[in-house]
Amino acid sequence: MITTSEPQHCIVLAVDKRFAENEMKRLRRKNVLATQRYKVVRHGRAVLIPLKAPVESLIGDIIICHCEAREKPKARPKGFSSYIIIGDIAIVSYDERVQGREIEIAKYIASIHPRVKTIYAKISVVGKERVAKLVHLYGEKRTKTLYKEHGLIFSVDVQKAYINPRLSTEHIRVANEVKGRVLDMFAGIGGFTLHISARGRAGIIVANDINAVAIQLMLESISMNKRKLKTPILVLNFDATKLPSILKNSFDYIIMNLPHSAIKFLETALRLAGYHAYLNVYTIDSSHMEALRSIEKALSSILKNCFCSVAFRDVIKVLDYAPRRYIFRVCILANCIDYNCNTVRKHA
Structure with a gap:
């Protein structure tokens, strides 16, 4: 046959x-x-x-x-580091170890992952919208695919919207913890949002991102997974700093998955927090203690002028990011009384 x-x-x-x-x-x-x-x-x-x-x-x-017997995998190219697979697209980190060896590396990945149809090298992620700069190495010249994660299907464009499949375990961890009113401040294509909705522990989820393409992809994913989603999702496309003028300060959980600059939005998050709210702040640092100090330093100036108190619940290492650099989740419990720094300053 x-x-x-x-x-x-x-x-x-x-x-x-x-x-x-x-x-x-x-x-x-x-x-x-x-x-x-x-x-x-x-x-x-x-x-x-x-x-x-x-x-x-x-x-x-x-x-x-x-x-038909499978071909034996080719030997792994020397010095070649890591890659990720998203749907049927593979992405290699583009550095000096890849330059000049693009075809060799692409053939190696294709030999051990026959379902991969396209391979790109990622140079960097740029701008507020976290858009990837890619170099095509192999296969079809397209950037859109479908990606499966813990039973959910995501619509993805690897060039136009940020995605990191290594966060899949973190998505589930957080989804199992949160409840009440949830704000996903930098939702991207909806990794946290959809898993939280599928768990059904939250009352409502507000998912915001500044990237309009990411929002469109999230809406497509919501439609594809509608039978599995339990918690209603409100999708917004705003700069996060504008959210306090749109939303009430009533959230029980706020997710701030923007490791390079989430600290800059701490004041915005406190303006949106309810009286007894949990903030999950993602940051890049060299150790648990350094991550905690970075958040403490940023909060010290904010809290001088506001009716808020905070307590640190935990610091969790989520991912390796670079040599001796890691992504941490700093969990903060915030108690705020009608947070409004401008009003407080006027009456101080």
């Missing part, structure tokens, strides 16, 4: 293409897939799934046929 230059016999389960994805999930749990050695192949309306041994199936037939 399947022919290759070097055909090998193997056991396959032939199933209708409509049921193939769910059946592969079931077989993966049983640890009987032989997909590391042989390729999954479409044959008309059937999908042929290679197996280590025969298994019972109510929706498919076990047969023995010629299978």
Whole structure:
């Protein structure tokens, strides 16, 4: 049924293409897939799934046929660092180790990830809208794809809106903690927002971002996941500093996922915080203590003129960012009484 230059016999389960994805999930749990050695192949309306041994199936037939062996992965290029895969697009960090070796690295990634259709090198992320500067290395010249994360589907444009799949675990951690009225101040394509809504612990989520493309992608993702989302989401497209003039100071949780500059928006966040509110502030620093000191220093001048008190609940290392530099989440409990610095100063 399947022919290759070097055909090998193997056991396959032939199933209708409509049921193939769910059946592969079931077989993966049983640890009987032989997909590391042989390729999954479409044959008309059937999908042929290679197996280590025969298994019972109510929706498919076990047969023995010629299978197409996977190519052995190429050796990892020396000095090559990391890359991320978003949907069917791979992105490599572009530095001196990549320059001049783009084709070699692209071929290596394509050899071990056959589903990857496009490979880019990322030079930097620029501007308030966190837009990526990319260099095309391999495959189709497109930047939009669909990305799956913990059961949700996200519409993504890797060039026009920021995304970091390494935050997937952090999205779930935070989604399991928050409740009440939630503000995702720098929501991007909605990584935190959609997972919080899917958990259903929050009362309402306000998701804001200055990037109009990110907002459009988030709306597409909300539409695709509408059956899984439980908490209503209000989507806004504003500079975060404008939010106090639009929203009441009534939020129970405020997420500030803008590690390079979230500290600059602490006063804005306090203006939006309810009486007993939690702020999750993301920052880049060399240690837990340095991250805490950075936030304390920024708050010291703000709190002199405002009816707010704060307490630090925790400092959590989220990700490695660079050599001896990390992304931290600093968790703050804020108690504010009708926060308005201008009013306080006038009556001081």
